[in-house]
Each structure stands twice: as structure tokens, then as C-alpha cells.
Amino acid sequence: MVKIRKAVIPAGGWGTRCLPASKAVPKEMLTIVDKPAIQYAVEEAIAAGITDILIITGRNKGCIEDHFDRNVELETFLDIKGKEGALEKVRLPAGFASIYFTRQQEQKGLGHAVCCAREFVGREPFAVLLPDDLIEAEIPCLKQMMDVYQRRPGTMVAVMEVARDEVKNYGIIKPVRLTSNIFVVGDLVEKPSPVRAPSNLAIVGRYIIAPEIFDCLDLVGPGAGGEIQLTDALKMLAEKDEMYAYKFYGTRFDVGNIAGFISANIQMGLNHPEYGKEVERKMLSILDSRLKVGSL
Ligand code: G1P
Numbered sequence: 001m002v003k004i005r006k007a008v009i010p011a012g013g014w015g016t017r018c019l020p021a022s023k024a025v026p027k028e029m030l031t032i033v034d035k036p037a038i039q040y041a042v043e044e045a046i047a048a049g050i051t052d053i054l055i056i057t058g059r060n061k062g063c064i065e066d067h068f069d070r071n072v073e074l075e076t077f078l079d080i081k082g083k084e085g086a087l088e089k090v091r092l093p094a095g096f097a098s099i100y101f102t103r104q105q106e107q108k109g110l111g112h113a114v115c116c117a118r119e120f121v122g123r124e125p126f127a128v129l130l131p132d133d134l135i136e137a138e139i140p141c142l143k144q145m146m147d148v149y150q151r152r153p154g155t156m157v158a159v160m161e162v163a164r165d166e167v168k169n170y171g172i173i174k175p176v177r178l179t180s181n182i183f184v185v186g187d188l189v190e191k192p193s194p195v196r197a198p199s200n201l202a203i204v205g206r207y208i209i210a211p212e213i214f215d216c217l218d219l220v221g222p223g224a225g226g227e228i229q230l231t232d233a234l235k236m237l238a239e240k241d242e243m244y245a246y247k248f249y250g251t252r253f254d255v256g257n258i259a260g261f262i263s264a265n266i267q268m269g270l271n272h273p274e275y276g277k278e279v280e281r282k283m284l285s286i287l288d289s290r291l292k293v294g295s296l
Helices: 037-047 062-068 070-078 084-094 110-115 141-152 164-169 214-217 230-240 258-271 276-292
Strands: 006-010 050-056 098-103 126-129 133-136 155-161 171-177 184-190 201-209 243-247 253-256
Touching: 006 110, 037 062, 037 126, 037 133, 037 141, 037 164, 037 230, 050 062, 062 133, 062 276, 070 084, 070 133, 098 184, 110 230, 126 141, 133 201, 133 258, 141 201, 141 243, 155 171, 155 184, 155 230, 155 276, 164 201, 184 230, 201 230, 201 243, 230 243, 253 258, 258 276
Parallel strands: 006 050, 006 126, 050 098, 155 243
Antiparallel strands: 126 201, 133 253, 155 201, 171 184, 171 201, 184 243
């Protein structure tokens, strides 16, 4: 069995749903508790055994590269001051995996972004993680998928159930159930209307993809929103090879919009080993005062 070593993290989008916060700071660098959102995707990839990560950036995204680079001056300063804890936090993001960067020259959609990884990927299966989808899970979502991949090697998308009126925001699959949480993908549609949606199982931004996807991406034209859609290329691939959908265990937050971003901060803040207790106290006191004035 081929071991999956490589992951692609597209991070070239404008982040319009996070404006004005994302005007000068890339949305991937907005912090969830104490780390930029993209670091959660990088750490999830590493926890799943990935050793080589390509981050697809774009214009004005230079600070993503800085974040995963070493900052020797800062490390020296913290070392001299004896701030061991801070030193460890600063060192971590660049450790354990090789991180590479390339720039998507034009914003032509997720499929186009993945195309930028062709040389990096070569002819082996690879993972894709969308940093807008932050998944809190005891076993990281990509690791869960890798475990399924051992038994069912093939292209696989992570899915979750969504309300019917939300299907228009996602890629939706037509499932044929194999087990309680593994499906064969019969079809995929990007951002369908509720009447056209083949189910309410939505693709979440975790994929394991065969390298043949690049041949499909060459053939697909603009799809939903006038963009080159990864879902359209996956649909083409599913017509040739068996493809799986995996309903993961965990909670997913869409941190690419403000409400999801705030919810993720609350949840991750409450669970944080260092700050959790204090966040909980503050939250309870906020809720208590809202109860007293009758706004809850
Ligand atoms: C992308 C994919 C879509 C998927 C979604 C998950 O859409 O195109 O199939 O369901 O991510 O977050 P986007 O949210 O980038 O429009």
C-alpha cells in the first residue's frame, strides 16, 4: 500500500467573509485562541503522518511563510531571557514536517488552486486540507481517514450531514451506504439548490485524492460561481474509479466566516489546557449577567 506523505493546503482566497479583519491580515492567519487558523490544519496533517506540506498562497499572504519559518532573533531573545515555554511555542510550527509554498497567480477556484500542486504531488495519492474547516476531534479527522484508507485505498472525501437549506454552500454527494459511516460516492454536485441536491451529506475540507485528479482538472471548465471546482473534477474521477465518503467523528467549524470563527474560539478556548478554566469563568459570568437582565 502506498503511504500518503504529502498534503496540500490551499490558502490563496481573499477571505471576503471575514472582512474587515482579513483586509491586511490573511484570513488563515486570524487566531483561534493562541494559534493562526492555518496552524491547526498543519498540525492535523502532521498528526496524520504527513511529512511534506505544500501551502498554496497568493498575493499579500507573505506572513503565512514567515509564521512557518524560523525566527532566529526571537528564539535567541527568548533563550537569553530564559522563557522556555514561549521558546517552545515559537519553534513548533516549523518542526516535524517540511513545509513548501507556491503562489496561485489568479483566484480561479479551489480546483485551480489544487492544480498548482501538480509538480509537488507527482504520481502519488495526497491529502488536501482546507484551513477554513477547523475540525475538533479526539482522533484528528485526517488521521481517521488515513485509518479507513488502509482498508479502502482510494479517493476519499470527508462528509457531514447539513440542513437542507444549507446544501447550497457545499459540495454534496450521492451516497451508497457501505457501513454506518463509509459510503461509495455515486455522484457529486457543487453547491446545488435544495431540490437538485442528491442528499444532505456535505463535503468538508478533508480529502485523500489519487493523482489522476490532475488529468480531470485539466478537463473541467468553470463550474459553480464561474470557478474551476475540485468537486467537478472529483465527479469525473468517481466515474472511473471507486470513491469513498467518510462521515467523520468530531465537530467542524467554518472559520472562514465570522460566526463560525467566534464559535471555534469559544469552543477551543473552553477546551484549552492553559486558558480553558479562565475562559469558562468569564463565559459563565457573561451568561449570568445576560440572564439577570433577561436577554437570554
Ligand atoms: C469548498 C468546496 C466544497 C466544500 C467546502 C467545505 O467550498 O468547494 O465542495 O463543501 O469547501 O468547506 P468553499 O467553502 O470554498 O466555497
